[in-house]
Amino acid sequence: MASKLRLLLVGLLGGLLSGCSGLLFYPEPGLPFTPARAELEYRDIHLSAADGTRLHAWWLPAKPGLAVKGTVLHLHGNGGNLAWHLGGAYWLPAQGYQVLMLDYRGYGLSEGKPSLPAVYQDIDAAFAWLEQAPEVQGKPLILLGQSLGGALAVHYLSERPQRRAALHALALDGVPASYRGVARHALSRSWLTWPLQVPLSWLIPDGDSAIHGIAALEGLPLLILHSADDEVVPFANGRLLYQAARPPHAFQATRGQHVQTFAEPAWRQLLLEFVSAPQAFVERRPPATESAIESPQ
Numbered sequence: 001m002a003s004k005l006r007l008l009l010v011g012l013l014g015g016l017l018s019g020c021s022g023l024l025f026y027p028e029p030g031l032p033f034t035p036a037r038a039e040l041e042y043r044d045i046h047l048s049a050a051d052g053t054r055l056h057a058w059w060l061p062a063k064p065g066l067a068v069k070g071t072v073l074h075l076h077g078n079g080g081n082l083a084w085h086l087g088g089a090y091w092l093p094a095q096g097y098q099v100l101m102l103d104y105r106g107y108g109l110s111e112g113k114p115s116l117p118a119v120y121q122d123i124d125a126a127f128a129w130l131e132q133a134p135e136v137q138g139k140p141l142i143l144l145g146q147s148l149g150g151a152l153a154v155h156y157l158s159e160r161p162q163r164r165a166a167l168h169a170l171a172l173d174g175v176p177a178s179y180r181g182v183a184r185h186a187l188s189r190s191w192l193t194w195p196l197q198v199p200l201s202w203l204i205p206d207g208d209s210a211i212h213g214i215a216a217l218e219g220l221p222l223l224i225l226h227s228a229d230d231e232v233v234p235f236a237n238g239r240l241l242y243q244a245a246r247p248p249h250a251f252q253a254t255r256g257q258h259v260q261t262f263a264e265p266a267w268r269q270l271l272l273e274f275v276s277a278p279q280a281f282v283e284r285r286p287p288a289t290e291s292a293i294e295s296p297q
Contacts, residue, residue: 024148024179025114026079027107033083035060038090045100047129049112049121056109057126058082060089060099061135069096070140070168070275073126075149076101077174077259081108088146088173088262095272097142098135102126116208123156127163140168142275146259147233150175151210157220158213169221169278171271172210174259176233177240180206211244218246221278223271225252225261232258248282250274 035042035058045057062068072092076085082103089099104122105112112118130136145153150172157164176182206212214222222245226238235253242251252270254261261267274281 024078024116025104025106025119027104027114028080028084029106029108031081031083031108034058035086035090038086040090040093044109045129047102047122047125049105049118049125051118051121053105053112053118053121054110055105055122055125056082056103057129058099058101060093060101062096062098063093066094066096068098068135068139070098070142071130071136072097072099072275073130073141073143074099074101075123075143075145075153076103077147077149083108085146088259089144091262091268095268097275098139100126100130119152120156123152124160124163127166131166140275141166142169142171143167144171144173144271145175146173147175151179151208154210154217155208155213158216164217164220167220169223169275170217171223171225171274172241173225173261174227174230174233175210175224175237175241177211177237177244178206178209180209182233182237210241214241214245219248221274221282222249223252223274223278223282224249225254225267225271227254227256227258227261229255230258248279250282250285 041061041064043059043061045059047055047057049055072089074085074089076082076088082101085101089101092099102122103110104114104119106114110122130141143153143157145151153170154172154175157167157170224238224242224245226233226235228235238251238253242249252267254264254267256264262271
């Protein structure tokens, strides 16, 4: 989840809504800038969820002159909107990958208010668009989920085998294993809320957490990236997800702030190696160690 998770306490104390999934989401309406600021070609995509909610997304085509290697569906974290999360995907078009970046309901220019399970309709709308888009057909489809976006993806895919079958690979970056566990971590960081971390964390619904669904993704090549420096979603979350997942899968410890992974060229290259040949990548990776921060070769 993005840094706005630190506002969790405000939501908890202000709402006191037991089981309210809205406490997971911190959307910002509007868009402060577009990919044009990064000199990227793009077009606005308008989707409709099953309940009629109008959604907004950005389509980033592969850089002109490059052969299209595949399509990436990017699902972002819990704060802000598309503009806040452009850093996770802006570099992919220059590598031959076209990208669909989705804003969930209530984020950016998307209508509605985010909640569980409604946001899964938003992800479904993105898959439906990709399913019929001419430029996507015949190309490998990869899902990149960062923070909350990765957790949403795991639960969504765990219940939809037909969507899993459409994917070439799944990459997760800085993903919370348990919503409740990350809430407890946030509450433990203040002397004011430390004594209440357990009871307050129970206001966060945990049934849809990634730890409960990741084993169902068996057979889908999976790469889990997590920073040893992550102060928002602690490193242990990545390890727990890796241990709960089933082959084929690989784990990569990284460095840096929460979901700032792809600011580092080495981790960009690692992801490119994975998406170009996911099965071969996970088969040649040695078992992840507990302590070493491995560097891509």
